[in-house]
Amino acid sequence: MILDYNHIDLYYWRPQHTLAQNFGDHLSKMIVARILSQREFSLEEETPHAHKMFAIGSIMQLAKDDETIWGSGVNGCYKPEDHTFKRLDVRAVRGRLSAEYLRARGIQVPEVYGDPALLLPYIFPTKFKRESKRKYAVIPHHTEEKMLAQQKVQNVISPMGSWNKIISQILEADFVISSSLHGIIVAEAYGIPSRYLRISNNQDLFKYNDYMSGTGRGEIEFATSVEQALEMGGQAPIVEFDHTKLLNAFPWDLWTK
Incomplete structure (x- = not known):
């Protein structure tokens, strides 16, 4: 507008x-x-x-x-x-x-x-609620969505859609595997364990490490496949955020x- x-x-x-x-x-x-x-x-x-x-x-x-x-x-x-x-x-x-x-x-x-x-x-205290429906969800960076489709990865949530629907879908997962930084951030905001999935070099690590530093943690530790992410489990939870x-x-x- x-x-x-x-x-x-x-x-x-x-x-x-x-x-x-x-x-x-x-x-x-x-x-x-x-x-x-x-x-x-x-x-x-x-x-x-x-x-x-x-x-x-x-x-x-x-x-x-x-x-x-x-x-x-x-x-x-x-x-x-x-x-x-x-x-x-x-x-x-x-x-x-x-x-x-x-x-x-x-x-x-x-x-x-x-x-x-x-x-x-x-700021949305009643709009979104956690509801366990799947063991995990995978959220690609928007540049990597086709890559996951070619690999026939299951439980993928497209980052290109309505913000409220995507948040609701994230809250249905017990564990979030994401190359989208905000897939990780939204999951952690609601206490859902997450793991950064790095399947390409499309994104510089700076923004992920910056987010980690702002929440009291060290450098991000990533998985290079969904299988590895499931084995690693969630990263250390947020240490500090006011x-x-x-x-x-x-x-x-x-x-x-």
Whole structure:
């Protein structure tokens, strides 16, 4: 939607040449909209000033000077020179690795960590419920969906679909095997054991390790097949995440000042 008045432009990644949404990226809009609705604000309303905001996603390379970051992370696939900003308004970042990257560039970063998708159980307290229907589910990164189909992997949940249906499907599994970062994050948000499945080199490990660092853990340990993931079981659970701190860091002032 193109708005011809001052508003807060929430940027999140969208696939080209299709109307389908990658659910992890689409969660950015749904989570921000939900939080705003609690104080009767919206993404479509006129605001005192036009501004751009980044929430979920490895999209830091797209930020420009003075734009607002709330929960985004650095994308390890991009070179330092691809990040052209000199100043950012950082309220929270996905993990400590992104924080270190920004601080090394002279940018102030508060000690507020975590992917906003971890807030799902707190901002949608009754919408989604766990219901055990299958022993495991496999969620591919959107670039690897065809690969799993060719391997005839069972219990696959496509990441390209409605965010609420995918979350409900994740909550039907006792164990989540995922190459989609947000497959892992959503599972862990609801206490479901997960394991990162690495079946290609399409994705740099930075974002996975960044997420792990933001939840008090070391580098991610991955499986290279569904069978190996089942043998390994779930990774170490979240050690630290303060949902109140992340919620309190939400940039309400963009809508009011």
